[in-house]
Amino acid sequence: MSSSSRPVAGLIAPAFCFLLICFIVPVLLLLSTSLQGHAGWSFENFGTFFQSTLNRRVLWTTIRLGVLVTLSSVVLGYIAALSIVDLSAGNRGRVLGLTMLPLMISPVARTYAWLVLLGQAGVLNDFLQLLGVTQQPVRFLFTETAVYLGLLQLFLPLMILSLVSALENLPPDVVTAARTLGAGWLTVFFKVILPLTREGLIIGGTLVFTGSITAYITPAVLGGSRVLMLETLLYQRVHLGNDIKTASVIAVILVGLSFVANYVIRKLSSRKT
Amino acid sequence: MKLIGRTLLVAQLLFLIGPLLLLALTALSAGETLEFPPDGLSLRWMARVFEIESFRASFMTSLLVAVASTVFSLLLGLPAAYAFSRYTVPFGEAIRLFLSSPIIVPGIVVGLALLDFVVVPFALDPIGALLVAHTALLIPYSVRVVGASLAGLRVDIEEAAVLLGSTRLGAFRSVVLPNIQNGVMAAAVLGFITSFNQVPVSLFLTGPGVSTLPIDMLAYVEATFDPSMAALSVMLAVLSLIIVFATERLLGLSKYV
Numbered sequence: 164m165s166s167s168s169r170p171v172a173g174l175i176a177p178a179f180c181f182l183l184i185c186f187i188v189p190v191l192l193l194l195s196t197s198l199q200g201h202a203g204w205s206f207e208n209f210g211t212f213f214q215s216t217l218n219r220r221v222l223w224t225t226i227r228l229g230v231l232v233t234l235s236s237v238v239l240g241y242i243a244a245l246s247i248v249d250l251s252a253g254n255r256g257r258v259l260g261l262t263m264l265p266l267m268i269s270p271v272a273r274t275y276a277w278l279v280l281l282g283q284a285g286v287l288n289d290f291l292q293l294l295g296v297t298q299q300p301v302r303f304l305f306t307e308t309a310v311y312l313g314l315l316q317l318f319l320p321l322m323i324l325s326l327v328s329a330l331e332n333l334p335p336d337v338v339t340a341a342r343t344l345g346a347g348w349l350t351v352f353f354k355v356i357l358p359l360t361r362e363g364l365i366i367g368g369t370l371v372f373t374g375s376i377t378a379y380i381t382p383a384v385l386g387g388s389r390v391l392m393l394e395t396l397l398y399q400r401v402h403l404g405n406d407i408k409t410a411s412v413i414a415v416i417l418v419g420l421s422f423v424a425n426y427v428i429r430k431l432s433s434r435k436t
Numbered sequence: 437m438k439l440i441g442r443t444l445l446v447a448q449l450l451f452l453i454g455p456l457l458l459l460a461l462t463a464l465s466a467g468e469t470l471e472f473p474p475d476g477l478s479l480r481w482m483a484r485v486f487e488i489e490s491f492r493a494s495f496m497t498s499l500l501v502a503v504a505s506t507v508f509s510l511l512l513g514l515p516a517a518y519a520f521s522r523y524t525v526p527f528g529e530a531i532r533l534f535l536s537s538p539i540i541v542p543g544i545v546v547g548l549a550l551l552d553f554v555v556v557p558f559a560l561d562p563i564g565a566l567l568v569a570h571t572a573l574l575i576p577y578s579v580r581v582v583g584a585s586l587a588g589l590r591v592d593i594e595e596a597a598v599l600l601g602s603t604r605l606g607a608f609r610s611v612v613l614p615n616i617q618n619g620v621m622a623a624a625v626l627g628f629i630t631s632f633n634q635v636p637v638s639l640f641l642t643g644p645g646v647s648t649l650p651i652d653m654l655a656y657v658e659a660t661f662d663p664s665m666a667a668l669s670v671m672l673a674v675l676s677l678i679i680v681f682a683t684e685r686l687l688g689l690s691k692y693v
Contacts, residue, residue: 170604171526174519178512178535178575186538186572189553190545196552243448246441258449265452267680269633271653272669276455278657279462279666286458316452323448348437377542379636384657394544398639401548414545425540 194418197411212412218396222416225392228307229376232314236371237364239315240322245356247323248330259327262320270317274384277313278304281385305389313381318374322367329363330356362431373424377417393417456673463666481667491668494652498632501563501648505570506627510620512571513578518608520579521586536576543636546573551640562643569637574627581626585619586612618687625683629676 200207212218247258265273280286281303288300303309337359341351357364382392391399397413400406466476485491516535519525538546546569555565589612597607613620635650642651649672657665 171519171523174515174523175525175531178516178579179531181512182535182538182572182575185550185554185568186546187534189549190541192553193545193549239448242441242444246438246445249438249441258445261449261453264456264677267629267676268456268673269650269669269676270635271633271650271657272459272673273456275653275657275665275669276459278661279459280455282661284661286462316455319448319452377544379544379639380654383654394542394636397544397548401640407552410548414542414548417542417545421540421542 190418193411194415196407197415199408208408208412212409217391218409221391221393221396224307224390225376228311228314228392229372231311232318232375233368233372235315236319236322237368239319240326240367241352241356243319243323244326244330247327259324262323265316266320270380271384273317274313274380277309277316277385281309281312304385305387307386307390309385310382310390310392313385314375314378317378317381318371321370321374325363325367325370326360329360333359365431366428369424369428373421376420459666460670460673462663463670465663465666467663481663482671484664485668485671488664490647490652491649491656494647494649497563497566497646498649501566501570502628502631505567505574505631506624508567508571509574509578509627510582510623513575513623514582514620516575517579517583517586518612520583521589522591535579538573539576543573543634544639547637547640555641562641562646565641565643566638566648569641570631570634573634573637574631577626577630578623581623582616582619585616585622589615622683622687625679625687629679633676 197208198204198206243262247255247262250258278285282288283300283302283304285303287303288297291297291301333356337355338351341355346354376392377394378392379394379398382390382395383398386392386395388395388399393413393416397410397417400409400413463481464477464479466478466480513535520528520532525531550565550569554560554568560568593615594607594611597611598604602610633650634648635654638648638651642648647655653665653668
């Protein structure tokens with residue numbers, strides 16, 4: 164094999180240069196905008212950002228929803244994944260296919276389905292009025308619950324998939340061994356299954372958390388301007404206020420969180436192999 | 437224990453898929469508004485979708501952008517993937533991270549950065565802006581998927597072609613390319629779907645009169661509430677499912693992703 168590095172440079176340069184000019188430099192310029200104060204470089208934009216109650220509340224909502232969706236998908240994910248690995252190979256494939264369905268469908272269509280279900284004239288309201296539970300339509304949309312449900316539907320599949328692959332790599336007899344030795348189900352789960360699937364759990368958790376805090380369509384459609392998250396706040400700041408300073412601070416927060424999460428995944432998945 | 441587990445699994449599947457089934461039913465409604473149960477079934481809303489002028493225009497934009505950016509990202513990504521699989525790349529890990537960064541940076545940040553520092557300074561029109569943004573976004577996918585396909589290919593058959601007098605480029609064309617064509621197709625399908633469904637990156641880049649289909653749909657959702665959106669959603673969902681299943685059947689997409 165040729166040891167000269169000339170072909171390597173020639174092969175990588177086009178993609179490298181394109182991304183450098185059309186992606187990396189613009190993103191870095193945007194991020195650096197956050198450090199440009201009235202008189203040179205300063206952190207004053209961050210100060211202004213955190214002084215606003217609205218901004219602090221949006222940051223808190225985003226983190227809270229991210230944590231809630233992640234925790235729920237951990238609990239639900241283990242329940243689903245443990246049942247899935249118990250199925251025969253054919254059924255396992257079918258169930259996994261169904262699990263992945265929401266991921267394959269146009270995101271606007273998927274979110275719109277929740278609108279049909281939860282809207283003022285939506286299915287759930289029709290149903291409640293039919294039963295006589297309520298006379299007036301109940302507002303389900305534009306609440307944190309609606310955003311939470313939408314995000315959970317979108318990201319739960321990722322958790323299930325990564326837990327299923329972690330459970331498939333579990334040494335086959337450890338659960339039976341622990342059971343035979345007299346451990347109860349809870350002990351087996353916390354002492355055997357959980358420690359052995361820890362990496363799958365962390366990878367899935369990171370994907371779900373970063374996905375949730377950087378989602379745009381779900382909070383935009385199901386949360387509206389009542390339940391703002393960082394991405395929808397960024398859009399609103401730019402679109403309504405042309406406020407690049409605030410937008411660049413939000414961009415720094417979003418990019419920072421994503422890179423930290425990505426670093427965690429990389430560390431863990433390289434240790435596994 | 438097993439029974440409880442199974443029941444909870446079915447409940448979760450219902451949560452994941454139920455809303456989509458409901459959407460499919462309302463799309464077939466014969467009534468004027470979204471209602472459940474629908475007043476009879478019909479295909480009228482499916483037909484109505486084709487009459488909405490702006491959907492036709494934005495569908496064409498999405499199609500053009502998705503096809504062109506998929507091709508561009510493969511032209512840029514394939515040589516890089518080849519370099520990684522056949523040579524020792526100096527600073528390999530760092531360059532890999534660099535080439536995959538477009539997936540890591542949140543979409544809306546990419547869109548805003550490109551708007552302020554590429555589109556406005558260079559006076560790009562919306563189509564050009566979308567092409568640049570989507571090509572950047574798809575490069576990581578083509579590098580990774582084509583890379584996975586190259587990793588499964590033996591190096592010695594290519595070496596044999598070179599020893600027998602073929603040039604490097606000739607060996608690539610006649611030996612490597614035919615063997616990785618499934619991987620390239622898989623990358624193309626994945627890229628096409630990613631671009632076609634993309635919202636956050638495109639949000640700031642669509643301009644007056646030029647919109648992509650998902651962004652047009654998003655605007656329509658906020659303004660109107662009739663079954664035509666459900667009908668369009670279902671048609672798109674069916675389309676993407678057909679593409680995914682066909683690719684899985686023919687090429688085994690999941691091998692590469």
